[in-house]
Amino acid sequence: MLVLRRRAGEALLIGDDIEIELLAVTAQGAKIGIRAPRDTVVLRKELKITQEQNARAALGPPLQDFARVIEKLRA
């Protein structure tokens, strides 16, 4: 992973048309501004993680194993 040190007000560029600016740094966290083309998807990574985790959770136990799995969960 490329690691850069930036101060508030400084920016960096990714490719030709994505700009990321560090707006402010506080004890609560860093405030980041992103300038990118309209069709670029910007997501908090936790949302992506939650989407993937939900997809996995939705599989549930196979129907034929349902009783056994449920019993184990409650054991």
Place this chain on the structure above:
Amino acid sequence: MPSVDTKYFGTMDYREESVYDFPAGLPAFVDHRRFVLIELPQHAPLVFLQSLLTPELCFLAFPILVVDRDYHLGIAAEDLRALELNPDRQPELGTEAMLLALLSLHADSVPTANLLAPVVINIQNRRGLQAIRHDSLYSHQHPFELRTAEQSC
């Protein structure tokens, strides 16, 4: 009484009071805006969040304190506002809000519960959403220790 085709329990009658609205759906399932909470004595404390849109979508979940009895609520103000809960403080469990941890099963390890993003339901208006924490206190794959559940029953 309306009825719903469920993933695990065939066709079930349900009461409107058991239906919860998720105006934004759930991440990865944004079209699913209405869920029935199925609570059966023989499966307690496990509960089932069954989509009204399709029988195939049914989440297994535990009330969050079953997974971690010391769970520290960290619902973001914007999520509290979306649920019409007081955004200035965390809600009271059981009277104002219900928190559910969705479960994932794994072939080669213990089940995990998503404590990073619990399902939060406003008990008064029966509106819900999945509230992703802004901190990093909890994992999206918290190993569910079976003994923990036994102790809190």
